[in-house]
Amino acid sequence: MRASREVGIAGYGAYVPRLRVRTADIAAAWKVRGAAAPAVAEKSVPAADEDVVTMAIEAARTALDRAGTGLQAIGAIWVGTESKPYAVKPSATIVAEALGITPHVVAADMEFACKAGSEAMQAAVAFVGSNMVEAALAIGMDTAQSKPGDALEYTAGCGGAAYLFAAAADSLAVVEASVSHVTDTPDFFRREAAHYPEHGGRFTGEPSYFRHTLAASRRLLAEVGSEAKDFAHAVFHQPVPKFVEKAAAELGFTRRQIRTGLVAPRMGNAYAGSSLLGLAAVLDVARPGDRIFFCSYGSGAGSDAFSFRVTERIEERRRGPSVVDYLERRRLVDGYGHYLKLRGKIRRS
């Protein structure tokens, strides 16, 4: 898919909470014996005063600061998440209000499991690309949900990133093309009123993550007439590092191409924020002329793939905290009990 006018990223910003829980502490609490080492050593945890809204505001402020775009130019904002603080009430309006871009703005929350953030990116490209608005904010942010003791509890982390899309002429990275690939595949879901999500075990692999990630990626490569080797970096959704390594290898990407964008080993899987954080980590180091391959994955299921070309503006826009700054800013929680408290997993009424 290509917009009728060229669109790019004018500014971007990331956010990862400071707190971490060691997955060894989770394994100890559940008395898991003899199991393979957890896929990630520690994962990010929101503090008592952090949620998707506060984290989205932090990331968006960095994005707006880097872009230098006037607030009145921003005509749309979407927050993609599966952990919105309110079941019914948009997060996007709170973020928009805090950023000072209300009231003449299109605002909504996007829902598509871990693909919600890239869904917001597609919408932003379309709004800007059709000249309906000058600039649009796309945010992917999560305090990822998982059932206590479930396999997902060892990886479900917190964080995300915000992207301000505007005309290509003012961008630090131009969108070359994007594709979307979706099917009805129930690999992970949470029913109305259920407290924790459920997943289909090994069904989440081959027929879900790999099928959609590979299909969307191949379609995008065909769309832009490129091969894996034509890209400086490749970013994928990161449920566990080995999924990314396997998908990348199948598509012909090298370990070197995926290294920068693979943030999950240091903070876990931030669901809707995961691939967007990986992209931010790449933009933190990318050089003018670099091409970046991006492919998200969301359960239910689908993938959005984007091809970006970095412009010479990248250097001047790189103000403020980098993804690595956030990853290095870390403090351990006081064991599994403290983690449970912070994640609201202890029922008090």
Add this chain to the structure above:
Amino acid sequence: MRDVFIIGAGQTPVGEHWGLGLRELGAAAIRAALDDAGIETVDALFAGNMLGGAVNGQENLGALLADAAGLLPAEACKVEAACASGGAAVRLAAQSVGAGIHDVAVAVGVEKMTDAVSEQITVGLATASDGDYEASHGLSFIALSALLMRRYMHETGAAREDFAPFAVNAHRNAASNRNAMFREPISGEDFARSPQVAAPIGVLDAAPVCDGAAAVVVCAREALLPAHRAVRIAAAAAATDTIGLAGRADLLTLGAARRSAEKAFRASGFSPRDCDLFEAHDAFTIITALSLEACGFAPRGEALKRAAHGCFARGGCIPLSSCGGLKARGHPVGASGAYQVVEATAQLRGEAGPNQVAGARVALTQSIGGHGSIAVTHVLEA
């Protein structure tokens, strides 16, 4: 009874067939068996399956598979005997042809397990045990196996690691079977390190949850053609024991397995000594040991010692699980008994390729359901 011959065998690879259901898997195995036999249709279809109703919401597999495999309007029905369903289907096909009711019949075992989450599978498998006195009290299928294994270790002084040779042998054999699910060899150390599922059972004691289907076409001597590479079903025997473990005088004697083996040996005129290979019901390593002892391949409490001496490896005194067994070829529960017969047929035809047991003339297969409450044993002769 007329003599009965296997003239066609077919199977799908065992694994996670995300895009295939009971219909596609079952029909694929049936068509492969018919092609192998060089025939178009049969008089009757017996479909072995355990979890279709509980897990897939699909009963009436006789009609489903007769239709899907192009066998209408042949007589057809589902055969259910827990994990022995596949073996029971083969026996019923042999019985109907042997009794002169049909001239040509096909037996298929089919199971589709990967569409369900593991909790559903655990509940489904528990229906093979005693619903009133075991399952409803929270005893899962694997927990009951763990009780048997604990008792075996208690009585014989065996350690958990002593069960390793069964799993190591199964994985080694599966490595060269292109239809097997696990084609990676494992070591005794891998076995010892594998995470516990229900102590003392670890992951590598247990067969995997998977999908698959296998089928054989059987016929009477009158229907044999020169082109058929026929294998004779020298005996097909079944027996039962108490459905609950609590009712048994001796937990470590699988009565149904022993009685069905005795009947099969008596009917065929063969003895354990005459067998060139044994396809055992190795769903858990403890069941392998108990099945070997029930069939007379080891005295009570001695199976692990014989295993330690390599008796059950390829080239040993009685090669076990020659194509990987339930443990490593995979255990699509209601299909496993049919896979055993398909693999034994390949061995007796000399068509088992890298898995061939040299000079195999007589094979024993044993399919066990519900912790030995039901067992079906076949003696096949080249």
